[in-house]
Amino acid sequence: MALTKPNQELRRDLKESAFSLEEAALDLFRMAKQRGDTELLEAMETIERLHEQADRLTAYAEEVKVGRIVRGKVE
Known part of the structure; x- marks a missing residue:
C-alpha cells in the first residue's frame, strides 16, 4: 500500500527528528568525553x-509505513 503524501511527510519528519536526536546524543557524548570521566558519566x-x-x-x-499510524485531515 502506497503512503499518501501527508503520511509520507509525517514519516519523513519522524525519521529526521530521530536522526537529529541521535546526532545531538553523539555531540553530547563527544563533548563529555573530552571533559573527563565524571562529566561523561553524568551525561x-x-x-x-x-x-x-x-x-x-x-x-x-x-x-x-505499515499504516498503523495515519495522518488525518486538519479540521
Whole structure:
C-alpha cells in the first residue's frame, strides 16, 4: 500500500527528528568525553534518554509505513 503524501511527510519528519536526536546524543557524548570521566558519566543518562526518544520516533515512522499510524485531515 502506497503512503499518501501527508503520511509520507509525517514519516519523513519522524525519521529526521530521530536522526537529529541521535546526532545531538553523539555531540553530547563527544563533548563529555573530552571533559573527563565524571562529566561523561553524568551525561550518559541524558544521552541514553536521547537515544530512547530517537528509537521511539523511528518506531513511529515504521508504524506510519505499515499504516498503523495515519495522518488525518486538519479540521
